[in-house]
Amino acid sequence: MNVEKIIKTETQIPIASRTIIHLSLVEGKINEIMTTALKPHGVSLQQFNVLRILRGQKGKPANLSTLNERMVTKMSNTTRLVDKLILKGYVDRMVCPSNRRKVEINITVQGESALSEMDTAMKEAQEKLLKNFTVEDLTALNVLLDKF
Amino acid sequence: MNVEKIIKTETQIPIASRTIIHLSLVEGKINEIMTTALKPHGVSLQQFNVLRILRGQKGKPANLSTLNERMVTKMSNTTRLVDKLILKGYVDRMVCPSNRRKVEINITVQGESALSEMDTAMKEAQEKLLKNFTVEDLTALNVLLDKF
């Protein structure tokens, strides 16, 4: 990825700013590739993340707070996101019988099967993104990212 | 930054997926800190970026295509963003006399002065973000990010 085009906007950008800009660009690229991979499946990246979390629950229903905690990017708006997944038939939502303030959200059979198709597309996207990286690169990158 | 809480959602996440998630988390943190730093100044991160690009023009007006090219995160919507900066009195916009399809956008004196205050806030935010990094770390991180 070429960061020079942006860097030239102002003269003498120090390495700190340069790194921040670089990270934004990379994140943008990741986002774009992932979103494109999911497009044929008609779900957004966030919807995909919710489905993955629900699958990870292995049948145990999740409530909204759980989803919010586990979601990679914070979502004030999980209600509306779940609404859309319900419309697609991928999840269902019921009021929690033991505590009627809560809701119980489950992935449906249809959702599981759609999700496994998405997995394939996402795996390909990931391989494309990381094609220039060795395992050592990835390890080093993770160590550096941990400093944030 | 602790990525474990998310990682545990599914068992045995390979390093590739882990890295991607880690990057999203870091970008989210950067975004949050930057946005918070700009909040007292009443501009969004994107509006700040536009102002910086305009300052980088050193008096030469920019048209929308230029702004779009230079913007770190792609914006389909630069028109509306500029609208908001005009409302704040930070930029002005005129139809380009030599080619009436184009517009010329300039930063105002008021915009320049507001921008220099924002610079201070952003510099502090950046130092906070990168407090655990040495220059060598940043160089290494940039090299790795270039592989994307």
Next chain:
DNA sequence: CACGTACATTTGTCTATACAATTATTGTAG
């Protein structure tokens, strides 16, 4: 058991982003 407080979710509003359609202007081929 009534009251206030805390909890869990939903709703409203504003901004941002992606993408398609539209408008206005310019350039060009016949």
Next chain:
DNA sequence: CTACAATAATTGTATAGACAAATGTACGTG
């Protein structure tokens, strides 16, 4: 000179995200 394509910006629509306010439910104290 007219018709058509290309360019530049704007507008419309749908989704997403941040944040505050509102709703409904449960719990603890007197």
